[in-house]
Amino acid sequence: MAKEIKVLVTGAAGQIGYSLVFPIANGDVFGKDQPVHVVLLDIPQMIEAVKGVVLELQDCALPSLKNITATSDVQEAFTDIDYAILVGAMPRRQGMERKDLLKANAKIFEQQGKALDTYSKKTVKVLVVGNPANTNCLIAATCAPSIPKKNFTCLTRLDHNRAKAQIAGRLGITANCVENAIIWGNHSSTQYPDVSHASVKIGDKPKQSVVEAVKDDAWLNGDFITTVQKRGAAIIEARKLSSAMSAAKAICDHIRDWHFGTPAGQWTSMGIYSTGKFYEIAENLIYSMPVYIDDQGCYKVEDGLSISDASRARMDATANELLAERNDAFTFLQGQSS
Ligand code: NAD
Ligand code: LMR
16 A cells, blocks of 8 residues: 655635545545545644544545544644645735735744744645745745755646636636646736637537637737636625635645646646746746646646747736735845844
């Protein structure tokens, strides 16, 4: 039998946590034959609620669930983990931008970055979900200098899935028929959902580009982009709570692809550490880009795409927002520690 995979989920008592732990424990992410040890972290005030999640997980009687740990102790939670899914953070409410959460959440990711550095395996793969996800991920990576920067990612798969679903809805097909959408930049309203390199397969017809199939450049350059950019806010307005089911699904997609690899010829979108070598994006930002992932879990940026002037302007706008968030975050954290 395969060696167990130890997966930490922070914010386990929250709404995303509740939707996320079942598919992980059920083998929907790492495979049905792969034993998993699920570690659930939340703050001390929420530990009773986490215990309730544990009771339910036990009652699911899942064959791949080898072990469960519920804790509010950071050292216990981060020790020897293979994957860290960092969800625990304050969500935004109606009328807020995600970057308004920076001050509320930056300290969490500073502490958890240090915990990764001190207690986790150097091979741990980290997915930051708590908002503002890109900048929180950068904080965690900076605070964990002993772990390679390529092991730190943030979630833009939800935006990627939203982009695919919008195109599919427009064409009356299902989202799996849409390939190679890209989310560039920040998981915020400046993100750039780009389908200029995407393709669709409609029925028996040969694959064609999304631009050819949709035949409506005004929509693709207008409402399509703003709908994806503002989808999180639309959900908050309707539910009075931020996305949870779709966020958990996107987290599973992200981790599954990072573990097993992307399907042949298809990239996905992940917020990754920018080395300054790709698409003229500044170094030391977590910036979403198209990546292929191999079956060993190593990703490679698709770096050969042509970029139009209009795309360039959008990619730079979201990079500039990330530069400003980085500045705000580290100024704030330095002020706290002095
Ligand atoms: P929630 O309020 O339902 O749950 C958050 C949980 O985190 C709570 O149980 C809270 O006690 C816990 N928590 C707070 N501080 C913690 C800490 N230091 N350590 C461990 N746990 C801690 O929120 P939610 O709806 O589950 O959302 C969680 C975060 O995910 C929010 O920041 C939200 O904005 C973000 N989010 C991101 C995406 C994305 O695509 N990147 C999508 C949806 C939500
Ligand atoms: C989302 O995109 O749904 C989440 O980031 C929650 C939010 O604040 O929009």
